[in-house]
Amino acid sequence: MNNKTIGIVGVGNVGSSLAFSLALSSLCNKILLKDIREDYTKAMALDISQACKTTNNKTKIKACIENSEFKDCDIVVITAGVARKPNMSREELLYTNEKIINSIFDDILENNPKAIFLIVSNPLDAMVYVALKKTKLPRNRVFGMAGTLDSARFKYYIDEKIDFPYEKIEAMVIGAHSNTMLPLINHAKIDGKKIVDILKKDDLDYILDSTKNGGAKVVELLKTGSAYFAPSYSCFLLCKAIIEDSKNIFQVSTLLIKDYGYEDITLGVPAIIGKNGIEKIIELDLSSKEKEELEISAKTVENSINIFKIKKNNFKT
Numbered sequence: 001m002n003n004k005t006i007g008i009v010g011v012g013n014v015g016s017s018l019a020f021s022l023a024l025s026s027l028c029n030k031i032l033l034k035d036i037r038e039d040y041t042k043a044m045a046l047d048i049s050q051a052c053k054t055t056n057n058k059t060k061i062k063a064c065i066e067n068s069e070f071k072d073c074d075i076v077v078i079t080a081g082v083a084r085k086p087n088m089s090r091e092e093l094l095y096t097n098e099k100i101i102n103s104i105f106d107d108i109l110e111n112n113p114k115a116i117f118l119i120v121s122n123p124l125d126a127m128v129y130v131a132l133k134k135t136k137l138p139r140n141r142v143f144g145m146a147g148t149l150d151s152a153r154f155k156y157y158i159d160e161k162i163d164f165p166y167e168k169i170e171a172m173v174i175g176a177h178s179n180t181m182l183p184l185i186n187h188a189k190i191d192g193k194k195i196v197d198i199l200k201k202d203d204l205d206y207i208l209d210s211t212k213n214g215g216a217k218v219v220e221l222l223k224t225g226s227a228y229f230a231p232s233y234s235c236f237l238l239c240k241a242i243i244e245d246s247k248n249i250f251q252v253s254t255l256l257i258k259d260y261g262y263e264d265i266t267l268g269v270p271a272i273i274g275k276n277g278i279e280k281i282i283e284l285d286l287s288s289k290e291k292e293e294l295e296i297s298a299k300t301v302e303n304s305i306n307i308f309k310i311k312k313n314n315f316k317t
Ligand SMILES: NC(=O)C1=CN([C@@H]2O[C@H](COP(=O)(O)OP(=O)(O)OC[C@H]3O[C@@H](n4cnc5c(N)ncnc54)[C@H](O)[C@@H]3O)[C@@H](O)[C@H]2O)C=CC1
Pocket: 009, 010, 011, 012, 013, 014, 015, 034, 035, 036, 037, 079, 080, 081, 082, 083, 084, 093, 097, 100, 103, 104, 119, 120, 121, 122, 124, 145, 146, 149, 177, 225, 226, 227, 228, 231
């Protein structure tokens, strides 16, 4: 096993499922857990540690009560915050989760000087922006998980509409992690063939609509919170890509600095992920219609970011 430490702040549904996947995979040597619910966090650490012993797995899982215990992480995944309930948008979590993200960095930044920070809390793109401004770290070390999840949902809904055996679906979602996200339907392929040439318009519309509302569908059924297995496994894959320096492509929410023609805004785009976090942002060749849709998506994030800028006037660079 390697000598890597992964910290998770927020050990609720997403955080604890991530800890469980990480522990059983032996991807890292140590997992540090931190949450305001202290006994709950201790319970998670115990339960997951005991799950490891069913397979003689050596991963150490520790509940950190003092800030000083949560230290020297290679990766910190932040899943702390409030999750939405039925009939809420992710944007409604903005004020509450912004305060939580800022206070977490007050507690953990100093003791984790080399960490790559993976943000999960919603509204995702705005929270990545908050984290970047708070930490003042370069964009390769602070980015957000959502596109991997949205792209998996896109593939799921494409699969629902295919009634022939196939080997591989390629499908990608970019833009904001909101209902203005942009599933790139014209780029999606089944066994190398474009789905727009295979499926009927009604099916394509269904796939687009279901993908954009993929998170809301789970919220509506769960009633008490939001999805966590697909989100946590998407985080797991990003951690794995960083630790193994895979240089594979994932869609992540990152700060755009002239990329795609945007400046100082966080949005989901494809990127190469490796040991330094984001190694390179990939510029896709988008049609003019896709660019228009990306602009609508960017406006959602811009509205959230502007609320902070007006409210606090503290994001001047
Ligand atoms: N980016 C994405 O694709 C996804 C984002 N999410 C978001 O992730 C967040 C977490 O979701 P769940 O795990 O389902 O929620 P949850 O409610 O199960 O867990 C949240 C945890 O954060 C903890 N917490 C709150 N304030 C804290 C603080 N200051 N320090 C440490 N811990 C704190 C809570 O005690 C709780 O254990 C939500 O904001 C949700 O919207 C969820 C799924 C996908």
